[in-house]
Amino acid sequence: MGLVLSASRFGKLMEEWSKKYDIYAPALFEGSGPFSDTDQVRYAKVTSLEEIVFDKKSNYPFKEAILPITQVLFYFTEDEVREAAPRGRDAVIFLRSCDFNALRSLDAIYIRNVIEDHYYKGVRERAKFVVMGCESSFDNCFCVDMETNTCSGYDAYIHLEADSVTLDIVNPELADSFSFESGENAQITPKFVTATTTRVNIPGNLDASVAGSDMWDEYHTRCTSCGRCNFVCPTCTCFSMQDVSYTDNGKCGERRRVWASCQVDGFTDMAGGHSFRANKGQRTRYRVLHKVYDFKKRNGYHMCVGCGRCSDACQEYISFSACVNKLEKAMGVK
């Protein structure tokens, strides 16, 4: 259902949604950047159109809205275990086409990956997705080459015009108990970018030999293993399990899972103390090839969606796309 609404009418629709859903969207966090007087755009619960940031790429992706950084799975006392309460309300999540495409990778890992993760599934099934159009690509974006610049299967689509909101409501549940005026119906065309400045070339015949290349060596000295590339990635799904006993009473505690990073020290620690991927170049190799090689072998599509946030966030200016573009030359070369 194509619609063109005034900002105030869309505000009314959001009010209606807010009665039933928690609305998650990219929002401005003033002064919350790593440097003083710098802002961040990341996901927050919002209730009004004004809070939603349309003109910037969010620093962190939508994934924290369905895959919280910290998620308590259960609480334990001496002889009892109690599962943490599931999220109370359904969610509406605003996200861009690249991120919407990332969702299928999250689903592949958490739902279609031998065992269903019911913590993820519970949240996922109760989420609706509103895709935000992209007028043009941002720095470091390469969605077109990753074929994630367009998408379908979303619950709604939205973009802003100078003084109106263009909307396509696909899932009728999002139009529930709201009567649109006849003048608001319109033929609309979603805005998807068709070209990006940053380009990547993933060789069609990419094979595992590239793992033995010396192209990874420079990353051992460049990378500081901070893990930002993982935390800003919409498709990174690794977590660590933490069992903690509360300090006031060690007989009570919780098991929680928190995001983990294959770049950060400790990721490959094993019982006995051995850590098998100490070299940061090899950690880069592991991450990059997971995004553009081995995940596809199993799932038929690349994990990387070309949002470019890893390149945006890297304090050492390591560009993911520049790294990917070295693969072709590195194949078969030691």
Added chain:
Amino acid sequence: MDINVKKVKKNAFRVTKHRGLTASRVRVPGGDITSEQLRIVAEIADKYGNGKAHITTRQGFEIPGIKYEDMPKVNEMLQPLIDQLGINQDTPGTGYTSAGTRNITACIGNRVCPFANVETSRIAKRIDKAVFPHDLHFKIAITGCPNDCVKARMHDFGLIAATMPQYERDRCISCYACEKACRLKATQALKIVNERIEREHTKCIGCGECVLNCPTRAWTRSKQRYFRLAIMGRTGKKNPRLAEDFLLWADEDSCVQIIKNTYKYVTNYINLGAPGGKEHIGYIVDRTGFHEFKKWALEDVKLGPDTIVKEHVNWGGIRYGLHY
């Protein structure tokens, strides 16, 4: 040649070792200057000087090789620079009003530096506006973080900017980058408890290393900016020493007020019999005792709830000769 050197000095020109030649002293509060302003310095050096300029330790320029009779013309050329820098001036077109109070210096601050907690040059300009021109010998500097690149601890008043780190537990992924940075680069104020971080406030110096190193924005900066106010540091021929902390977690307004109050304190206690009628604040505080200074400094100052006032302050330093 008949020149009133007292007037020359008050007009920010120097009596140099070269008979007949002076140097124009251009004060740049906080060291923040535009290319247009730099061009004025260059033009004066070309037209009335010897084509050279010295970058001073206090973030100004000294343009040497100027004839005393050219001072009025140099002052005319300086006017747009003085206007643009917002320097307090009695009569336009008459150049800088020089004084005992030295240019207020600042590190580059958060306009450029990732470590800085504040825009230091803005604060330098604010204090400049509040205290200039003044005959009393005050040295004031603002630095963006405890790295203290501007060497605030060599000043009568050193403002060392800080942030009060804010921790959002559920955004923490236990990478311990903050703990490592604090342990190796700062004060070991962070402790790992149950795979999360506890900050020991009495150890924390507000440098912001935890915030800088956090990859998930679990650590962010406080909205409120804080300052460690270090006082009575100095160089010199008697007892050079580092400034000691007077206030911790102070706000900007209070620091400015304390500096202004200190002008009254010095005016009241200065030994006019000292050479040239000049006595540095630190030596006055040595004479009256810290507690007398403190009484004057804190008059009508409304400190914020987070501020810690040092009960006693003791200075060390080098005592040359030990015979004064």
